[in-house]
Amino acid sequence: MPDISVGAQIFDIAFHPTAPVAYAGLLTGEVAAYGYDDEGQDAPARRFRVRPSKRSCRGLAMSEDGSQLWAVGKSKAIYTVDTALGEVSETRKAAHDVAINRVKRVMPNMLATGDDDGVVKLWDPRKADVIRTYTHHFDFISDFLWLEDKKHLVCTRSVSWLLGHSELSADISVSGDGTLSVIDVRAKKAEPFARSEDQEDELLSVVAIKGGQKLVIGTQLGILSVFNRRSGYGDCVDRIPGHPHSIDALCNIPSHYPDAQSTVLTGSSDGFLRAVQILPTKLLGVVADHGTFPVERIAVDRRGEGRWIASSGHDEVLKLTDLREVFEDDGDEEDNEGEGGEDGEEDGEVEAQSNDAEEEEEAETQGEKGKKVSDSEEEPEAGLQVAEDSSDDEAFKEKKRKRKKEKDPFRAAKKTKGKNEIEADASFFADL
Structure with missing residues (x-):
């Protein structure tokens, strides 16, 4: 007004x-x-x-x-x-x-x-x-x-x-x-x-x-x-x-x-x-x-x-x-950002990267399985080695899964609207 x-x-x-x-x-x-x-x-x-x-x-x-x-x-x-x-x-x-x-x-x-x-x-x-x-x-x-x-x-x-x-x-x-x-x-x-x-x-x-x-x-x-x-x-x-x-x-x-x-x-x-x-x-x-x-x-x-x-x-x-x-308006703005803001884009990127990693892991796992079958036919005494490789695969898979980042609730912070934005002294309440 x-x-x-x-x-x-x-x-x-x-x-x-x-x-x-x-x-x-x-x-x-x-x-x-x-x-x-x-x-x-x-x-x-x-x-x-x-x-x-x-x-x-x-x-x-x-x-x-x-x-x-x-x-x-x-x-x-x-x-x-x-x-x-x-x-x-x-x-x-x-x-x-x-x-x-x-x-x-x-x-x-x-x-x-x-x-x-x-x-x-x-x-x-x-x-x-x-x-x-x-x-x-x-x-x-x-x-x-x-x-x-x-x-x-x-x-x-x-x-x-x-x-x-x-x-x-x-x-x-x-x-x-x-x-x-x-x-x-x-x-x-x-x-x-x-x-x-x-x-x-x-x-x-x-x-x-x-x-x-x-x-x-x-x-x-x-x-x-x-x-x-x-x-x-x-x-x-x-x-x-x-x-x-x-x-x-x-x-x-x-x-x-x-x-x-x-x-x-x-x-x-x-x-x-x-x-x-x-x-x-x-x-x-x-x-x-x-x-x-x-x-x-x-x-x-x-x-x-x-x-x-x-x-x-x-x-x-x-x-x-x-x-x-x-x-009141800050809450509505926060909801809009959650639906299609920068945070949503970052989450989409993280999810896409995670899906790609899982596809790579699945392909590598299939290759490892074929290799293990042929090795067991040629070297039946290498069972211990096969178990170790399997353990490494599981560790590698677990490591890959850790790359998936969960959404940080603090990233959905309220952003001030331009029309209401006022510069204030940053030292206000600094002594509290």
């Missing part, structure tokens, strides 16, 4: 939950909506472009039914956009004292917002006043993660820039002060349920794997930090190096793909969008390339279960990549 040129830097991405529509929050303060073809045949078309504020739009969140889109940014306000009309239907001014970095819908009637000072607020869109305010962070909120099973919001903080997109149930946030905190949205006290130690690194993004039992945090140093919920949130249990630059965005892959519970998509400031398997750790490949521009936002359509993944950076382009070409 062709890239969508939006004419400004993209700060955040959101998808309609049921319709093929992508939304982008821009540096100019605009919210742009683009419709795309699910099959990728037609070029995306702009649905609407609305400008709630002249200041940058840093975060987007979609309602459960897709009828409303919430936008936040440097103006300190929360804007509600009617997606059917393409208009701003409500404005909540001065929602925060400073610029708002992130917004996330955690429940049907609850929003979470985080600002530059690390303040987290919970809102009911039906009410004017804030539900609860949390001030335990002192630097800006970089990402949110919702954990449904415990109704917890996980928050991360970072002294860098904005973070990626992820979704699961419980509210977790990352922040610029290098810590992770967990908020129980059901509690009446404005205190975190749990908080990690200082990780001595900027926490930029967060995503859940292994059915929500483990959390993966992207950091400024290019390390993936793994938290185990069963062990508590005090400190990470594993650190996975390998990315050459910061990991600005993280996202899950659709659950119907193999190893989806342990595979994540990582957006790095080196411009590559990668698919990485966690525990065991393995680089599966490069999904998209933004050149020299960092990948700061990634999201999968259809509530994370769709076909298209959107990524954006500083290149003023919304790139839509077909996940089927990344995770």
Whole structure:
């Protein structure tokens, strides 16, 4: 699918939950909506472009039914956009004292917002006043993660820039002060349920794997930090190096793909969008390339279960990549190679050589048999010698048979298709 040129830097991405529509929050303060073809045949078309504020739009969140889109940014306000009309239907001014970095819908009637000072607020869109305010962070909120099973919001903080997109149930946030905190949205006290130690690194993004039992945090140093919920949130249990630059965005892959519970998509400031398997750790490949521009936002359509993944950076382009070409076509190509590829030709050559060798062996054996009969008539005492010759023939025949090579299963390796081939740094995960 062709890239969508939006004419400004993209700060955040959101998808309609049921319709093929992508939304982008821009540096100019605009919210742009683009419709795309699910099959990728037609070029995306702009649905609407609305400008709630002249200041940058840093975060987007979609309602459960897709009828409303919430936008936040440097103006300190929360804007509600009617997606059917393409208009701003409500404005909540001065929602925060400073610029708002992130917004996330955690429940049907609850929003979470985080600002530059690390303040987290919970809102009911039906009410004017804030539900609860949390001030335990002192630097800006970089990402949110919702954990449904415990109704917890996980928050991360970072002294860098904005973070990626992820979704699961419980509210977790990352922040610029290098810590992770967990908020129980059901509690009446404005205190975190749990908080990690200082990780001595900027926490930029967060995503859940292994059915929500483990959390993966992207950091400024290019390390993936793994938290185990069963062990508590005090400190990470594993650190996975390998990315050459910061990991600005993280996202899950659709659950119907193999190893989806342990595979994540990582957006790095080196411009590559990668698919990485966690525990065991393995680089599966490069999904998209933004050149020299960092990948700061990634999201999968259809509530994370769709076909298209959107990524954006500083290149003023919304790139839509077909996940089927990344995770599905390689298997079909492998089958085609097995039917009539180079491996099939080599196997045919080996089999032909083996058949020729067997024919030669049969002819030689017939000649030896005739010779043995005549020798036995002339020299009846040479029976021992005949037995030795017979043994040699059997050894020779066995040796000939060893020339037949069995098919090497590793030769039927997947070959990358030219249209998807991207050169990546060979040193990636070299330290693992």
